[in-house]
Every structure is written in C-alpha cells, then in structure tokens.
Amino acid sequence: xxxxxxxxxxxxxxxxxxxxxxxxxxxxxxxxxxxxxxxxxxxxxxxxxxxxxxxxxxxxxxxxxxxxxxxxxxxxxxxxxxxxxxxxx
Numbered sequence: 001x002x003x004x005x006x007x008x009x010x011x012x013x014x015x016x017x018x019x020x021x022x023x024x025x026x027x028x029x030x031x032x033x034x035x036x037x038x039x040x041x042x043x044x045x046x047x048x049x050x051x052x053x054x055x056x057x058x059x060x061x062x063x064x065x066x067x068x069x070x071x072x073x074x075x076x077x078x079x080x081x082x083x084x085x086x087x088x089x
Contacts, residue, residue, distance in 0.1 A: 007071060010064050018043055022060045024067060037063060 009025045020041040026033045039060050041053045 008064055008067050010060055
C-alpha cells in the first residue's frame with residue numbers, strides 16, 4: 001500500500017459558544033465519516049485553561065491512536081477478540 005496519508009485525522013471546529021469541538025475525520029475505502037468526541041477546547045484565558053486544553057488534546061490523540069489500531073487490526077484480518085482461536089486448558 002503506497003498510501004501514506006493517515007486514514008484518521010483529528011480536526012477542530014469552532015462552536016457558537018466560542019469553544020472548539022474536537023472530532024475524528026475518518027476516510028476509508030473512499031468513504032468519509034466523522035466521530036465527534038464530545039471533547040472541547042476552551043478559550044485560553046490563563047495557565048489553568050491552557051493546561052486543561054493540553055490534557056483534552058492528549059485524550060483526543062489517544063482516542064485517535066486507538067481508532068487507528070482498531071482500523072489496522074480490522075483491515076488486516078485480526079478481528080477484535082483474539083480469544084476465538086486461543087485454547088485454554
């Protein structure tokens with residue numbers, strides 16, 4: 001696969017309230033879908049706001065990474081739940 005573009009991108013959209021909504025833009029098999037994370041960046045008025053936004057962005061990136069892994073596992077045939085061919089004695 002020579003496609004180096006990321007299938008999942010973290011995007012931002014301004015809301016009417018002045019916050020910034022975070023969502024995932026997922027482009028797979030020529031189809032686009034969105035996953036709204038219900039995470040918001042707030043206007044940075046002080047250091048505490050800045051810190052909160054940094055933590056929120058970290059969380060959003062972690063969710064994105066998880067989705068990329070799920071996508072890859074699904075794409076390459078490793079269905080979620082390896083236990084189906086694991087034998088327990």
